[in-house]
Amino acid sequence: MIAHSFRGELFGPAQRLHGATYVVDVEFRRKSLDPNGVVVDIGRAGDALRAVLSELNYRNLDEDPAFSGENTTTEWLARLLFERVAARIARGELGSGSEGLESMRVTLHESHVAWASYDAPLST
């Protein structure tokens, strides 16, 4: 549940400081299941996602120096979350078996009708 504003005439009234609830889904993909019979340890995956989201939740993104000069659009945030979750996978936070993950899709729903995804391979 973040606040932010956008720069550019394209955005009309969204150039004003406003906000959004983002409901975030992550889809993990692999060719075959790990020895436990799962794609990913859903408990650890949820922990990693909650950790990534807690860095952003209940904040005004306009004040985060890391985002200076960026429009923190839904699609831009989808890539940001992808990269932060991917970094946690690369560090082994999702446990043994997660090295078999091949690609991932992060989707941010900003309302009942609008959403954006970032979908890419996971480097190994």
Added chain:
Amino acid sequence: MIAHSFRGELFGPAQRLHGATYVVDVEFRRKSLDPNGVVVDIGRAGDALRAVLSELNYRNLDEDPAFSGENTTTEWLARLLFERVAARIARGELGSGSEGLESMRVTLHESHVAWASYDAPLST
């Protein structure tokens, strides 16, 4: 899609400036249908709701003098929207037949799991 902040320890990190997407539903009720066979003219009702929402959408509610000293919580906003839609009904904006409306419920969904409603009779 509004920005706001809350005062009170209860709110934890939501005391910071943050934001929310509210998906708004309005339920209109009456004992019997009007001569056209409808509860309400859904076109006019949608126009009235859009007009009420446009007064708030893409704004920082902390800066609206009308809300000074209030926590603009989901439940508080549900009542605000109820009263503003009810005032438009009382002014006849929903057309002939709308005088038969008896009660109304306004629901704001702030995420896929959290919502609040205000449900009350319409004064006649």
Added chain:
Amino acid sequence: MIAHSFRGELFGPAQRLHGATYVVDVEFRRKSLDPNGVVVDIGRAGDALRAVLSELNYRNLDEDPAFSGENTTTEWLARLLFERVAARIARGELGSGSEGLESMRVTLHESHVAWASYDAPLST
């Protein structure tokens, strides 16, 4: 999945022959559960609802003499379905225990945002 048209300027382009998918929910209510621990036999209730819907499904409602002179709006259809399901309950089609049902709500969803309900006591 029915076709129909409406009479009255209120309806704008819906005065033309058009159609709708209605997704129908029925809510049954009672003060205490029956001896099996249920509100209603959900199997029989589903059969009764499917029987009622099959009388209307894949039809042009403008051609049904029973509806002559009526606008078959979503709210009007909600009451029609209520009465037809209620008649089946009164005939005992929902089995022993169903005499304890006290009220019922029939909801027709016509899209992801628009719906209408008819909610009333069941006469005993």
Added chain:
Amino acid sequence: MIAHSFRGELFGPAQRLHGATYVVDVEFRRKSLDPNGVVVDIGRAGDALRAVLSELNYRNLDEDPAFSGENTTTEWLARLLFERVAARIARGELGSGSEGLESMRVTLHESHVAWASYDAPLST
């Protein structure tokens, strides 16, 4: 995510040991908001609900002596959860302000189409 079985011909194949995911919603109601502008402290309410659910989650309800002789139907479970959440409210677990709660509705969704609720006043 529980396992259970039912007794009674009414239940057909559900007389066998089977299982269900229940998605649980709780609706809290009061006449006017508390001094913070909320119906309930949603954080504490969520904690209380999670505590109640954890007593049941990932279990075979047929083996719980407290449910001996009962059909643990969706509607029966809705009342059980209502009473357990209500007891926590009565013990003050939802914090100051929660004494103003007047009624509550607990809904268990057992699939995308089937659900049951228990809706009652909260004794004070």
Added chain:
Amino acid sequence: MIAHSFRGELFGPAQRLHGATYVVDVEFRRKSLDPNGVVVDIGRAGDALRAVLSELNYRNLDEDPAFSGENTTTEWLARLLFERVAARIARGELGSGSEGLESMRVTLHESHVAWASYDAPLST
């Protein structure tokens, strides 16, 4: 919200004139974001989709000479809408930046359980 009928025994009762509500989603894809940080100008994209839908909405498709000899199934309509939206993109109606769009998916939901999509590259 259209009326239509189908030819072919496969369709059973849907050979009669009936109707459907179609809820339409369009997914736009590109490799990298445009200079504003978006995939597409969602305002213009919504306008283009509404224009395409208004050519069909509240009509009996059996009477449209352009569809003579066709079964206007959900999957056939998905391709029709894809082609009409794609033509508007090619004409520049979605504004500067839209030339970077690479593929698109149009989905028509005809009920809570049934849907069809057409998914293809956008020619450049």
Added chain:
Amino acid sequence: MIAHSFRGELFGPAQRLHGATYVVDVEFRRKSLDPNGVVVDIGRAGDALRAVLSELNYRNLDEDPAFSGENTTTEWLARLLFERVAARIARGELGSGSEGLESMRVTLHESHVAWASYDAPLST
């Protein structure tokens, strides 16, 4: 609505006998429509899926000898259902035209937030 248990520390409390409601979606894909203008005969496809599900519904999967030594996780079940539906397609149960089907995706939703899919070509 099945009961089962998992082996492996990864699963925590889900090592106990518990259960789940699975809501199952199947997506069929082909390059061009069949002569009737459809991807698949949705009536026959639904029959085939119901037949496959009835082999599992209202059962304790731990007692099925065919699953001995397997963790019947959501993702494992997605593949099982894929293979059983694919076998019915190969046997011609979906009727003339179904030989044009190219790939299929089976998704099991186990709650409002968790799901798994198996997505693969259909061998011809």
